[in-house]
Amino acid sequence: MSKNPDVQEIIESLERIRDELKLKIHLAAADARSEWDELEKKWSHLRGKAGAVGRVAGEAAGDVGEAVELLGEELKKGYERLRKVV
Numbered sequence: 001m002s003k004n005p006d007v008q009e010i011i012e013s014l015e016r017i018r019d020e021l022k023l024k025i026h027l028a029a030a031d032a033r034s035e036w037d038e039l040e041k042k043w044s045h046l047r048g049k050a051g052a053v054g055r056v057a058g059e060a061a062g063d064v065g066e067a068v069e070l071l072g073e074e075l076k077k078g079y080e081r082l083r084k085v086v
Contacts, residue, residue, distance in 0.1 A: 032085045039078045046071045 049068045 028085055032082055035078060035082055039075060039082070042071060042075050042078070046075060 046068060049064055049071065
């Protein structure tokens with residue numbers, strides 16, 4: 001039983017698209033893992049700075065607090081990017 005040429009073309013076209021998507025998904029997963037690893041480093045840094053805010057006084061606390069807020073915003077944006085990928 002031979003396949004209709006049009007059907008064969010459709011199957012071949014879909015197979016190419018499928019293979020391309022499979023590769024893109026694999027690469028996206030690797031990118032997501034890489035971004036996650038970077039976010040984990042920043043998370044550890046944030047936790048350390050957050051603890052420091054409670055130990056310092058006056059103007060230094062404000063500087064550390066601002067740094068914590070900026071790092072927190074950066075982490076939030078990174079998590080939102082990852083949420084869209086996975």
